Amino acid sequence: MEAVKRWRSEWRYPTTLLCIYGFFSTVKPMEPFIILYMTGPDKNLTTEEVNNQILPVWTYSYLAVLVPVFLLTDWLRYKPVVVFQCVMLFITTAMLLWTRSVPALQAMEFFYSLVTACDVAYFSYIYSVVDQKRYRKATSYCRSVQLLGYTVGSVLGQLLVSFHLMSNNNIMVLTLVLTAIALLVSCLLPMPRQSMFFHRRQNTKSNGDGTTDVAEHASTSMKSLEEIKEEKMDKSIESVEDTIRAKEEEGPKDEDLKESVGSQSCGQVLLQLWRDFRQCYSSRQLLYWSVWWAMATCGYNQTTNYVQVLWDHVQPSQNFSIYNGGVEAVSSLLSAGAAYSVGFTEVRWEKWGELTLGGFSGLGAAALFLMTFIGNIWVCYVGYIIFKCMYMLLITIAMYQIAADLTMERYALVFGMNNFGSLALQTIITAVVVDSGGLGLAIIPQFTIYASYFSLIAVVFSLRGLFTVWTAQRNQTETTPPDKNEPPDSIEHRL
Template sequence: MSVLYPTLLLCAYGFFSNLRPLEPFLTAYLMGPDKNLTEAQVVSEIYPVWTYSYLVLLFPIFLATDYLCYKPVLVLQATSLVVTYVMLMKAQGVLAMQLLEFFFGLATASEVAYYSYIYSVVEPTHYQRVTSYCRSITLFGSAAGSLTGQLLLSVAKAQLFHLVIVTLTSAAFAFIAPWFLPMPKRSLFFHKNLGAAEERQRNSSSPLMEKVEDAESKVPLNSQEVSAVQVSRSSEAGSPRTSLVEVLRILFDDFLKCYRCRPLLAWSLWWALATCGYFQVINYAQPLWENLRPSQEYEIYNGYVETLSTLLGALAALLVGCLPVSWSVWGELALCVLSLLMAVCLFVMDTVRNIWLCYSSYVVFRATYMLLITVATYQIAASLNMQRYALVFGVNTFLALLLQSLLTVVVVDSAGLGLDVFTQFLIYGSYFVVISMVFLAAGLWKLASRRRSEQEVLANGQAEAHSPPISDAGACT
């Protein structure tokens, strides 16, 4: 029951907070008669604010989430979503829409609380099952929202303003759930559960603890580093509260240890680079579609496209475990090939001015990204304990947002080049070609290193075979 109650509330919150029928039609709504904004205002002045807000708020929200023990930040996220859609319904003008994007950036940055709350209230044996429930329900909510919006437009002949009302209603339902969640008594960094720490020390010889210790040692550390980490962790467990300076020191030390691991560094590099491009594409796909098929003149099908891409992405994520690929050997080359496929999809969206090919390319692009990000998530998580898992994923997302902000300032923002949306997608396609080339070089270098190592081992084996035999007495000394 202690697992079921918070899980049901989190799933309800995740579903309703992601049930946003308006989202696939946001650009059409802003450029339509309700808001009467121009494409340049929407693309170059309003949408970039979300990127900047997300970047600036991510690290403070990450620390606040742990310090406040998750629940208050979930309430903040729910409140931000309600404020966002109230403003979308009532407010007018560019400045108001920029403020709206700030609140949406706050809500997006607060998602860390949703995905980390459950780890503070359930036992580690339930982590995998509960995480799968929460992630699945958010994808299902997103797909259901997109489909609902499309059906309301195409079948019920509703207006875009009605989609705002439905989305706000869903956000209001989501707002209720976090208030009833139990307040956690521990967190990863600031608040340590003293009783749990003592219990772990008493049961340090149990098989479960051996597994936890094994997880701690998955990131390669030398013996001195291991002992230092054990001393650090034991001293932290001795007090239920940790100061901000100590938390920052722990984060920095763990950061250095994690990113010395070359496989983790490679997957993290792809994560940051590809997520940057992915955010740009999903942010500015709607303006591209609006140019190809204006919503004021034709019926648009953005909702069906978002639904299909979300469901295929979820299916691709599920199929990762069934793919007979040795990611440790072929990972870099697989990233190269599939990143090149994503680049091709973007070039098709940019150069072939056909809305149906554009829709199809977008679906393939999203599904490919979700497949690869699932592989990257698994490869990174397999090397880390939970504390470092949160740190590495947070750092990767921060780097992605930093790169995205730079790209937005130069390419999209009216303060920079302020390029039209077709030129933007040409740049995004070229960006993924560069990613592909980086991992082609990394993959070829890795295969060459592996072959060289095998030849050295073979040569050493042959040398030993031709060397004079060693006496038994000599072998034992």
């Protein structure tokens, strides 16, 4: 019994539960065939209804709920939002199974936007319940298990569809069962005692002069003297809050006082977020990497959201065998390998990174052009695998470069802001290009725009990368001291 209690108090217990949750919540056998399911006899929708009316709702809703969910996730300390995410996933799957009308499926897309917005809780939860030295290991476990879930779901879906082992509706019922298991596991997660912003874990020690020093659990890189003073002020405020809470537990509750303290704490958090935002994006290198992140993620999301419509256009699923599940599985595994290889690549990314972003973005653009204009399904499949691998490789490099000098709090802030920027761009593109209220373009013109969009990214960052390399080479030449063994005449001649 003692061994069980000790194991539950260690980092392995919440990490194991979170991995189990991540696996069962990502095994979705029908996802690679979702367009086939919606346009087939089960739902009997047209491709135009799915492409121009239903799918765009996810983009608009995701942008609207991202920031509120981000703040609520930290305030509620992650676990309630993880449970809420699974409930929304269950509702999404149930609506996809039992509804048929366009308005109902548009509502389903709204619920799915809540699911994707709550991903921040999944990836942030683990940092609040494990020690900092376990961050990398716990993160690798959670990400690997999610990848395994996507791969298993894709392979399972391909087998069930190709060999007609289950009807589409029965596959959706299977997904509901898997989601119910994930929901049960999410309820078993331990409740964190602290979060990154609203409920920080801090240690204090007296200096003998009535002041206290704040020892943050995360690293303190990129902190200025002004920020340290602000932290001490925040600590004083938190000490007052702790005293008030203790008095509330001992005696009658003062609701007015409690509400006043809560609003002050929220204001402090928002003010600190704004200061951190300005401090982080004052770095030009971080700004450039973040711009690429926002632009490329926007294009990647648009491509993955509508690629099944392109595949169905090139080879109609009603008339031919399709292998969407196998393609998704292969692309996920190869993308994981590409991302994993970054950790073993010795490259000065601060010098060559932007040129790498431009070059590989160009390869992604070429793959998209091939998918668009070569009317062969196998070319489409191979082009998609190349495109996804290029993006996963580059986004891993970008994450590493951005996170290298940030504290965990700023890490979450910058990542959230970059995703918000990508969603803002995606909303504009969706409203203008895809939505029936805008241009409402067919799938081939859509992918022509996406390929041209990545070509623009490639040109901009290639030029920026060439300038960075040239500047670094020039600075290295100017700062290189002359060789002491070189004769004076040679030095004079060289000058």
